Structures are given as structure tokens and as C-alpha cells.
Amino acid sequence: MKLTDQFRFVRQNMKKNKTRLFMTVLATAMGCSFLIVLASVGFGLQKSIVDKVVGDRMVTAIDIYGIESSNEVDRQIGPKNMEYLRSIDHVKAVTYRNYVQQPLIASVEGTEIASNGAINVDFDAETKAGFGLSSGRLPQKGNEVVVGYNIRQSGDNNNPGTEPPAAKDWLGQTMNVEIHQFADDGTEMKKTIPVTIVGIAQKLSREWKTDTKVYIGNEMLSEIENFTGTLWGAIRILPDKANPEGYEPPGLQEPRQYNEVQVIADGANRVKAIAEEIRLQGYISHSIADELEQVNLVFLIMKIGLGFVGTIAVLIASIGIFNTMTMAVTERAQDIGIMKAIGAHPSAIRRIFLLESSMIGLLGAIIGTVVAYLISIVVNFGLPLIIEGFMDEKVPADFRFSWIPPYLALIACLISLGVALLSGSRPAKRATRIDVLRALRRDL
Amino acid sequence: MIEMIQVNHQFAIGKKGKERVVPVLHNIDLHVKQGEIVAIIGRSGSGKSTLLNLMSGYIRPTSGTIRLAGQVVTGLSEGDWANFRLAHLGFMFQSFQLIPSMTAFENAELPLVLKGVSADKRKKRTMELLEQVGIADYAGHYPGELSGGQQQRVSVARSLMLNPPIVLADEPTGSLDSDNERQLLALIQHLNQDRGTTFVLITHDDQVASIANRTISLKDGHLLNAYGKGGTTTYETH
Numbered sequence: 001m002k003l004t005d006q007f008r009f010v011r012q013n014m015k016k017n018k019t020r021l022f023m024t025v026l027a028t029a030m031g032c033s034f035l036i037v038l039a040s041v042g043f044g045l046q047k048s049i050v051d052k053v054v055g056d057r058m059v060t061a062i063d064i065y066g067i068e069s070s071n072e073v074d075r076q077i078g079p080k081n082m083e084y085l086r087s088i089d090h091v092k093a094v095t096y097r098n099y100v101q102q103p104l105i106a107s108v109e110g111t112e113i114a115s116n117g118a119i120n121v122d123f124d125a126e127t128k129a130g131f132g133l134s135s136g137r138l139p140q141k142g143n144e145v146v147v148g149y150n151i152r153q154s155g156d157n158n159n160p161g162t163e164p165p166a167a168k169d170w171l172g173q174t175m176n177v178e179i180h181q182f183a184d185d186g187t188e189m190k191k192t193i194p195v196t197i198v199g200i201a202q203k204l205s206r207e208w209k210t211d212t213k214v215y216i217g218n219e220m221l222s223e224i225e226n227f228t229g230t231l232w233g234a235i236r237i238l239p240d241k242a243n244p245e246g247y248e249p250p251g252l253q254e255p256r257q258y259n260e261v262q263v264i265a266d267g268a269n270r271v272k273a274i275a276e277e278i279r280l281q282g283y284i285s286h287s288i289a290d291e292l293e294q295v296n297l298v299f300l301i302m303k304i305g306l307g308f309v310g311t312i313a314v315l316i317a318s319i320g321i322f323n324t325m326t327m328a329v330t331e332r333a334q335d336i337g338i339m340k341a342i343g344a345h346p347s348a349i350r351r352i353f354l355l356e357s358s359m360i361g362l363l364g365a366i367i368g369t370v371v372a373y374l375i376s377i378v379v380n381f382g383l384p385l386i387i388e389g390f391m392d393e394k395v396p397a398d399f400r401f402s403w404i405p406p407y408l409a410l411i412a413c414l415i416s417l418g419v420a421l422l423s424g425s426r427p428a429k430r431a432t433r434i435d436v437l438r439a440l441r442r443d444l
Numbered sequence: 445m446i447e448m449i450q451v452n453h454q455f456a457i458g459k460k461g462k463e464r465v466v467p468v469l470h471n472i473d474l475h476v477k478q479g480e481i482v483a484i485i486g487r488s489g490s491g492k493s494t495l496l497n498l499m500s501g502y503i504r505p506t507s508g509t510i511r512l513a514g515q516v517v518t519g520l521s522e523g524d525w526a527n528f529r530l531a532h533l534g535f536m537f538q539s540f541q542l543i544p545s546m547t548a549f550e551n552a553e554l555p556l557v558l559k560g561v562s563a564d565k566r567k568k569r570t571m572e573l574l575e576q577v578g579i580a581d582y583a584g585h586y587p588g589e590l591s592g593g594q595q596q597r598v599s600v601a602r603s604l605m606l607n608p609p610i611v612l613a614d615e616p617t618g619s620l621d622s623d624n625e626r627q628l629l630a631l632i633q634h635l636n637q638d639r640g641t642t643f644v645l646i647t648h649d650d651q652v653a654s655i656a657n658r659t660i661s662l663k664d665g666h667l668l669n670a671y672g673k674g675g676t677t678t679y680e681t682h
Contacts, residue, residue, distance in 0.1 A: 005557050012545065335543045341502070342602065343530030344558050346522055432522075436502045440541055 001348040010356045013328060021360070024324040028364025029371060031317030032416045035310025036372035036404055037379075039412070042303035044380070044403035046296070048396075059268045060092070061129075062275050062287040064261040069282070076257040081283075085263050088277060090270040093128035097121055097260035100224060101234035101249070104214060105178040108170055108197070113151060118177070118214045120221040120232070129264040132202030135168040139198055142219025145175065146199035148211030167200045177214070181228040182236050191227050195220065225252060314416055317364065318423040325357050325427035329434075336431050337439020346432035353428035354421060361420020365413040372409070376402040445610060445642045446476035446499060451508030453494055468494045469665045472508070476658075478609070479640040481632065483653040486662035492646045495662065496614050499644065500533065501525040513609060530558055534603035534641075538615035540595040542587040542602075548594075549574065549583040552601040559606060573601040577631065593624030600631065604641075611635075613645045617652055629655050 014021050064085065066075040077096075085094045100118040107113060123131075123138050131138055134149055151167045177193045195216075204211050216224075224233040234249030263278065263285075265271045271289035278285050329336070336349055379402045384395040453469040468491045476482050486492045497503045498510060501517060510518050513532045520528060535541075542551045553570040561569075574580040577597040579590075587595050596619065603611055613632075617625040633655050635641045645652055653659045661668040 001558055002560050002562075004563075005560075016545065335545070338541045338543055339554065339558070340526065341500070341529075341541065342535055342555055342558070343526050343533070345526040348558065437497060440537065440539075 001345070001351075006348070006352050006355055009352050010359055013332065013352075013356055014359065016331075017328075020324055020327070024320045024360055025363045025367065027317040027320040028314070028361060028416060028420065029367035031310075031314035032365045032368025032412050033371040033375065034313040034368075035307065035415065036369060036409060036412045037375050037402065038306040038310040039303055039408055040372065040376055040402040040404045042299060042306045043405060043408060044376075044400040046299035046303070047403045048399045048401075049295075059288060060265045060271060062263040062265070062271060062278065062285050062289075064263060064278065065284040065286070067282050068284060077259075077261050078255050078257060082258060082261070084281070085261070085278070088263070088274055090266045090274060091263055092266040093125040093264045095122060095125045095129050095260075095262045095264065096258040098232055098258060100216070100221070101230075101232045102180060102228070105180075106175050106214060107178075108173050108175050113175075113212070114153070115148075115151065115212045115214055118216050120218065121215050123217045125264075129262070133199045134202050136171045136197075136199035139217050142217060142223070143193075143195045144198045144217070145195045145220070146201055146215040147175075147197050148201050148213045148215075149203040150210035151200075151212050151214075153210055153212065170197050171200065173197050175214070179224050179227055179233060180235060181230075182238055184238075186238050189227075193220065193223060231256060310412075311415060314412075314419050317416075318419040321357055321360055321420050321423040322427065324360065325353060325424045326430070328356065329353065329427045329431045332431075333434050334439050334442055336434045337436050340434065341436045341440060350428045350432050353431050354424050357420045357424020357428070358417055360424075361417045362413075364420070365416035368416065369409045369413060372412075373404060376404050445478040445480070445513060446474065446644065447509075447511040448472050448474040448495075448498070449509045449511075451498065451505045451510060453491075453498060453503070454506050467665060469498075469505075472667050474660070474667065476642060476644060478642055479636065480658060481636050481643040481645065481656045483645045483647055483656035483659045484662060485647060485653055485659055489664075490662040491665040492662055493614060496612055496644065496646050500535065500612055501529065530555060530606065532608055532610055534606070534608035534611040536596075536599055536603050536611065536613035536616040538618035540587070540592075540599040540619070542595055542598055544587050547584050547586055548579060548590065548598045551587065552583075552598050552605060554602060555605040569605065570601070573604060574598075577601045578627075592619045593621065593627075596620055596624065596628060600628065604635065607639070608641070610642045610644070613643060615646055615648070617647070617649055625649075625651065 064077060066077060067081065069075045082094055082096070085091065098120045100120060104115045104118045105112070106115055106118075121131075127138055131146075133146070136146070139145060147167060147170065149167055152165050152170070173196070174194050175197055177195055179191050179193065181189050183189055201211055201213075201215065221233070225231065228234065230236065230249040230251060231254055232249075236249060237243065237247035239246035263274060265274050268289065271287050272293075275285055275287050275289070336344075339349065340346075380400050383401050384399065387393055387395050451469060451472040451474075452467070454465050454467040456463040456465050458464045472495065474495075484492050484495060494503070498505055499512065501520065505518060508518070509516060512528070515528070517525070517528060529535075542548075543554075546554075549570055552574055553566045556566040556569060571580060571583065574583055574597075577600050579594055579597040579601065582590055582594055582598075587598070590598070596616070600616075603613075611632075616632075617628055620628060629652060632643055632645075636643060643656075645656065647653055
């Protein structure tokens with residue numbers, strides 16, 4: 001018997017009792033929809049809390065503190081280590097942050113700014129890693145800089161009552177950065193480098209922390225180092241009575257050491273493998289993914305729990321399918337008997353009924369999935385309004401209570417289909433066992 | 445074509461644990477040649493239908509062997525029986541046994557559907573046979589909209605759809621008026637002569653028995669005798 005003919009039989013059979021079919025499909029759709037919506041809450045909360053609140057870079061970053069070694073010098077991260085870290089598969093960027101080792105004296109429009117130092121960063125790597133900007137852009141030229149969000153917060157207006165002027169008003173302004181070094185004879189040399197402010201860093205998440213740093217690129221660092229003749233622009237301390245030895249910082253020929261090194265993976269799922277590889281090479285590292293694993297585990301358990309409750313709804317719907325299919329077999333017992341009498345194979349009869357129950361399951365799953373997506377949209381749109389309206393709480397922008405990844409919809413459809421097939425299997429088996437003689441005598 | 449050797453059959457009736465065994469057929473030995481029309485007659489309860497049901501595979505004999513078209517069928521599984529029926533047997537029933545939700549055309553083409561024949565070929569063959577039995581104009585009608593005679597013609601078309609070498613008919617004219625009965629018997633004779641189809645007919649009707657090459661009488665489950673067209677032949681006596 002051809003599959004197209006089996007479908008024709010199924011269609012004919014389904015048309016016979018449309019109300020019953022509708023109610024069964026409705027029950028299945030409700031079960032499937034319930035399953036998806038419940039699980040989508042777990043997915044939505046996880047996405048919002050882990051992905052949004054914690055932030056992308058924090059999830060994909062691995063902090064490198066140094067290398068395990070008994071020698072203090074070998075513990076530092078040098079250029080070769082940076083090369084190695086960049087060469088690891090699925091590493092998007094390797095960033096570092098090194099202070100320019102002298103007090104930063106800078107002014108904008110003649111006003112001295114209260115900065116707590118200049119930091120050298122690799123803007124190429126930061127572009128890939130996702131440097132958090134509140135406004136503006138990252139530098140593209142050597143004389144461009146990014147400033148901290150609180151750069152205009154001076155000691156005078158650093159009280160909770162007053163808001164400092166917005167840093168973004170300084171975008172495009174020229175900042176004069178003054179650098180110093182002592183000559184061998186003890187005279188102080190000065191140089192002023194004019195730079196343009198092109199970006200404002202993101203506000204720090206902790207309210208009490210302020211960012212008044214100036215972020216400079218490698219070209220500007222070279223200019224500073226060429227002037228000071230020392231790595232990271234360090235200032236020499238000449239010997240005097242109090243300090244007869246003085247301090248001679250490492251010269252430009254010395255190897256560099258990088259601080260606050262971060263390895264950025266190209267996806268949160270790569271972090272664990274990269275962290276493992278780095279650790280095996282003797283690096284001391286830490287990533288938020290280590291903690292996120294615990295959080296993700298909690299969400300996984302939550303999703304499984306919600307999915308389980310949802311699956312119960314589908315199982316309840318399966319009772320409806322079982323009932324419908326049993327009724328269908330009873331009603332069509334004579335037809336089945338006639339078909340068997342003239343040569344229908346039991347497997348063909350079983351297939352027809354299994355097809356029918358899977359059609360019910362599939363219809364229910366499709367309708368249920370569409371309804372679940374609609375409910376998800378309504379919940380994501382409506383719930384923040386309700387919370388804001390009645391509870392006086394502000395829901396973060398982009399917060400999603402419900403999120404349905406395509407594979408959740410697919411799994412729910414497969415569960416519905418599987419449950420429908422399972423519910424139909426017993427009635428289908430019963431159909432194959434119908435006694436031909438009793439059916440022909442209409443004795444069923 | 446049909447061979448029954450020492451076939452016995454008994455039914456178990458009553459509740460489980462208190463069943464009563466009712467013997468229906470006793471030591472049946474029957475041989476039907478290819479191209480024969482055999483009528484089985486006997487009173488109600490004599491075991492005629494049971495004999496036909498055994499040949500159809502709807503029930504299994506308690507003991508004995510049945511061979512149809514050269515194949516021993518007594519040990520066939522249900523699935524194998526289904527395939528065997530489709531390939532070798534045609535059925536005519538007293539109450540036509542048409543599926544009410546299907547049109548005359550759909551009922552008639554059912555064996556072709558079960559065989560997996562393509563829709564185009566099915567349509568051609570079905571219309572050809574419906575025309576042959578004179579019911580083509582009613583192809584789109586449901587059984588409920590047809591008279592008894594018309595329904596039996598659909599049933600006949602269905603039974604001949606796959607050109608079976610054996611047709612088993614249980615009181616085929618039982619629900620027909622005399623005109624329709626005459627036409628059906630003429631058709632059976634025509635098919636028998638034209639294609640060599642073997643017919644086993646169960647009947648109470650002398651007119652049906654009259655077209656048979658042989659008439660076999662059953663009494664209380666015993667095969668009594670066979671009347672050939674050339675006179676009475678003692679077939680078996682108990």
C-alpha cells in the first residue's frame with residue numbers, strides 16, 4: 001500500500017469526526033504550548049541574567065595573572081607569552097592594560113583634569129574584544145584617546161548631591177598631556193602632547209567607583225617612551241641624600257611586561273577549553289565562566305524542571321489522543337474487518353492508525369508552537385509594563401522573561417510527536433487484531 | 445486448486461474456564477479442481493460457512509491440512525495470509541461488505557490500493573470492471589445510495605479486481621432479487637468459462653447450485669456427497 005494512499009485514508013478518517021479531532025488537536029496544542037512557554041521562561045531568564053547582565057566580554061574573558069614559576073621575573077607576562085596567547089585557537093583578542101608610570105597632568109580648555117593616570121591599551125585588540133564605550137568611538141590615529149566616564153568629576157563636585165558635567169561634551173576636544181623626565185644633571189624636562197578625545201569609556205557598574213583614566217594607544221606610548229627613554233614612560237629617581245642609590249627604570253631595550261592581561265574567546269562555549277589549555281601551559285588564570293558554570297547548572301536544572309512539568313501537560317494531552325484513536329478504531333472496526341478480509345496487511349492497518357495519531361500530534365505541535373511564540377511575545381512585552389505599573393520597579397531594557405530558541409520548539413514538537421505516536425500505538429495494534437469474522441458479522 | 449485433507453474444526457464457547465467445545469467440521473476431505481464451480485449446500489448450522497472461512501483463512505482448522513493454489517496455508521501467519529488473499533482469492537459476501545464511507549469506485553479499487561497499484565492504472569482497471577458489471581454510472585455513489593443489486597455488483601467488481609484464480613462466495617445471491625440473481629450467475633459462468641476462475645459458492649438456492657459443476661452437501665459437519673452434472677456421485681459417506 002502506497003504512502004499517498006495511506007495519507008488519503010487518514011484524511012478521510014479524520015474528516016469523519018471533525019469536532020473530536022479539533023478537541024484532540026486543541027489538547028495537544030495546549031500541552032505543547034505549555035511545555036514550550038514554561039521552558040522558555042528558564043531560557044529567557046538565563047539569557048537575560050547571564051548573557052545581558054553579566055555582559056558578553058565578562059563571559060568570554062580569561063584573566064591571566066602570570067605564569068607559575070619560582071623566579072619572580074619568569075612569572076611576568078612578556079611579549080613571547082602574548083604571542084603564544086594570541087596563537088591559541090578560538091582566541092579573538094589578547095588585551096592588556098599598563099599604566100604610564102608617571103603622574104598624568106592633563107588639561108582641556110585650560111582646565112586641569114583630575115585624572116588618576118594614563119593607561120596604555122592595544123586598541124586593535126580592544127576593538128575585537130569589545131571595549132565598552134558610553135559614547136564616541138575608539139581611536140584610529142596615534143593622537144586620539146579615550147577618557148574615563150568620570151573624567152570631569154573633580155574633587156570639588158565629588159559629592160553625591162551634584163552630578164558632574166557629562167564627559168561626552170568633551171568629545172572632539174583637544175587635551176594637552178604633559179610628561180616629565182629628569183635629565184642626568186637633575187633638570188626636569190617637560191613635553192606637552194596634544195591629543196583629541198574621541199571616546200568616553202563605559203560607566204563602571206559599581207556606583208562608588210570612578211573612572212578618570214585616559215586610555216592611550218601604542219603610538220602615543222611610543223612618543224612618551226621616546227621622550228622619557230624608559231619603558232612605560234617611567235620617571236627616573238636620581239640619587240640624593242635620602243636615597244643614595246636612586247632608581248633607574250628599565251630602558252627601552254629591556255623586555256616588556258604586560259599587566260591585566262585578558263584572553264578573549266570567540267564564544268562563551270570556548271572559554272572552558274581555552275582556560276584548560278592555558279592552565280596546562282602553567283599560566284595562572286581565572287574566568288567568570290568558572291562561576292557561570294554553576295549559574296548555568298542552576299538554570300539547566302530549572303529548565304529541565306520546567307520542561308518536565310510541561311511534558312506532563314503533553315502526557316495529559318496524550319490521554320486525549322489515546323481516547324480518540326481508541327474510539328476511531330472501535331468506530332471503524334467493520335471497515336478494518338472488510339479491508340483485512342480482502343487482503344489488507346496488518347502492518348498497513350497499523351501504519352494508517354499511527355499516521356493518524358502522528359498527524360494529530362504534528363498538528364497540535366505546530367499550532368502549539370505558534371501559540372507559544374505569540375505568548376512569549378505578549379509576555380515579554382506585557383510583563384515589564386505590569387511590573388512597572390503596579391510594582392514601581394523598573395525592568396532593565398532588553399530583559400526577556402521568555403525566550404524560545406529554535407531547538408526548544410523542535411524538541412517540544414518531537415516530544416509531542418513521540419507522545420502522539422506512543423498514544424496511537426496501542427489502538428493501532430488493536431486495529432490489527434480485529435477479528436475479521438466478527439467484523440463482517442457486525443459483531444464488534 | 446483447493447485441497448482439504450482430514451480437516452476438523454471445533455469452536456470453544458462459553459466463559460473462560462467453563463468453555464464448551466462444539467465440533468463443527470469432521471474429517472473433511474475435499475478437492476476442487478482448477479476451473480471448477482463447486483456449490484456447497486446444507487442446512488443452517490451444517491458447517492458451510494465454517495468450511496468457507498477455513499478456505500479464506502479467517503479461522504484456522506483444529507487439525508488437518510488445507511492447500512490452496514498449490515500452497516499449504518494452514519501454518520501461514522496473519523501477514524502471510526493477507527498477502528496470499530490479495531494474490532489468490534476473491535471474495536463475494538451475502539451482505540456485500542462495502543465500506544459505507546467510500547464511493548462505489550473507492551470500494552471497488554480497494555484491492556488495487558492494497559496492492560500498491562498507481563492511481564492511473566487503478567482508475568483504468570476499476571472503471572473497466574465497473575462497466576463490465578454494469579455499474580459504471582454509479583461509480584461516485586456511496587453504498588447507501590445504491591440498491592442491493594447495485595451493491596453486489598460493486599462487491600463483484602472488487603472481488604475480480606486482481607484477477608484471482610479462486611473466488612469464494614458466501615451466499616452471493618442471498619440479498620438479490622431474481623433478475624439480479626440471474627445476471628450474477630451468468631457473470632460467474634462467463635468468468636469461469638472465459639478465464640478459468642475457480643468458484644466455491646455457498647448457497648441454499650437450487651438455481652445457484654444449478655450452475656455448479658459439482659454440488660457438495662454438508663450435514664452436521666460431515667461431507668455427505670457430491671452431485672456432478674452428469675448425475676450423483678458418492679463423494680464421501682460417514
